[in-house]
Amino acid sequence: MRGIVAVATSGGRDSTALLHATAVAAQAQDLQVLALHIHHGLQPDADAWFDHVRTQCERWAVAGLPVRFAGHRLTGRPARGDSIEAWAREARYTALAALARAGGATAVLLAHHRRDQAETFLLQALRGAGVAGLSAMPARVERDGLVWLRPWLDRSRDSIEAYLAQHRLGFIDDGSNTDPRFARNRLRLAVWPALTRAFPDAEVSLGAAARWAQQASRVLDDVAAADLLSCADAGGLRVAAWQALGPDRGANALRLWLRGQVGAAAPASLVARLQGELAGTGPGQWPLGQATLRRYRGRLTCHHARADVESLRRETGLRITRGGRYRLPGWGGELVASRVAEGGVPIAWLAHLDLRARGGGEQFQAGLQRPARSLKKQYQAAGVPEWERDGPLVFSGGQLLFVPGLGIDARVVGLPGQAQLALHWHRLPVTEA
The missing domain is CATH 3.40.50.620 (HUPs)
Incomplete structure (x- = not known):
């Protein structure tokens, strides 16, 4: 050919x-x-x-x-x-x-x-x-x-x-x-x-200047990538570690991190604003194109626009009989079920599931030796920010099984030898939901 x-x-x-x-x-x-x-x-x-x-x-x-x-x-x-x-x-x-x-x-x-x-x-x-x-x-x-x-x-x-x-x-x-x-x-x-x-040689000289800038840009990206190893991971940018880089290397690393989040260079005005505001305390957020940057408990994370779930009818029921991905566009995400030997929900509990939004009063038990507590307190203890608390609560026969961000309720964890599935909630971006 x-x-x-x-x-x-x-x-x-x-x-x-x-x-x-x-x-x-x-x-x-x-x-x-x-x-x-x-x-x-x-x-x-x-x-x-x-x-x-x-x-x-x-x-x-x-x-x-x-x-x-x-x-x-x-x-x-x-x-x-x-x-x-x-x-x-x-x-x-x-x-x-x-x-x-x-x-x-x-x-x-x-x-x-x-x-x-x-x-x-x-x-x-x-x-x-x-x-x-x-x-x-x-x-x-x-x-x-x-x-x-x-x-x-x-x-x-x-x-x-x-x-x-x-x-x-x-x-x-x-x-x-x-x-x-x-x-x-x-x-x-x-x-x-x-x-x-x-300047008769302007064309040649400016072309050479562009090549020098390309070389410098590659070096700066290499330095930024090395710096990000010390202050960023899958959970976001660790603000305190990022600040330790100093203003110049910090700005360079931040530019590369932001580019990695949205696939395009961030405005210089946003980089300057973040340098001045990220050191603050408490939650904070900043717009970045169609995405939103959020600071929570010392970490900066990037959240992409999701589907307009308000215009969709939220699913109220689900049947899970095996591992796999179960898309729930009305909730803006999917439940991922995977086979595990322990720590999961018995498959028999998953045949007829109810999906509900938070109504208030729900109790969740985070461990076998720990008391059941309100979802608000459990979210706070687990460090789950407000904007990640909108996934479906999963019930079976009136018993709460699973909460996005918290996991499986300890009261329904399967016994050794039972066929079990672990559950995870995956939020989908706007192009997938």
Whole structure:
């Protein structure tokens, strides 16, 4: 089977040159090239551009180049007040990833070149970005199960122009590239000419600065990962241990921890706020995108948005006869039952279960030699925060069997030799509940 490599192409000069060069190189390596084109629906000429790229690929294929076209038309629109650039970029990468996977590609080539990298470095600097932002665009990154490559980051714009002329390649001129509403266009049209007149090597120098920033960013991430070993675990960030790192290493570690929770860089304003407020006492919470950060008993944890369980009918009954996962979308989670030799509930108790919300007055016994106490006191003793007390109480024949966060009531633990199941409550995020 022939290998497949994808190239993202808008039909503009840079991506046209990259697509053609990739197809020529693929001929000698028995590769198939998949040309990915996204129709954003934002320009009146978008239909014509779509047809241009498709026709160009068909013409090259007839001429013997191993290239085929794969296009997608976006149907959404940015919400009122959202950045058109940001919406288009996110929607484009999502569509490119889907097209590449559907076409059997494992790598996607992007046509950014050295001037693009220099412009990105300047824009990030003007926005007050830190080292990670100044790293600009990586030459290689793995995302969405694909490898994204920018093979021309060290290539000049002039060399690309020369390639287009040598092979007489037609391309699209996007009129929106001169629209001053977009920051990159303002930089490119008003600032860049003056900058290169004053500093002819600006493109090379800024590209080198981005590479230095990338190296520094990787080192900072390595330091942060090592620091987090001493102050973070599956239970969250231990605030006292984190404070012991000091302000600078603490901020660096916090940025990496937050990125690990939500998959994106946290705003610098939030990092600064947390540095000033995390040392406080008592519960606290801070918003982080669609998630919420919560401090409780000296730990910072991240809680992702859950399904709108209020709009769902909560399940009132359940039958468990074997180990497995029992989804309860009305409660925003699932009960996980697993076979154990001891410490579980006899399977016979689980055939007819009642699921209830807290009503007040429920008593839970945490151990055989310990008295039954109210759920509120048991939650406090176990350090279960208020926001994790909303799972279903599990009853059988009127007897409380299981409480999320507390476990199995000691009065129903099975005897040696009985077939038993342990129960665990797993809260599901919004995408799964």
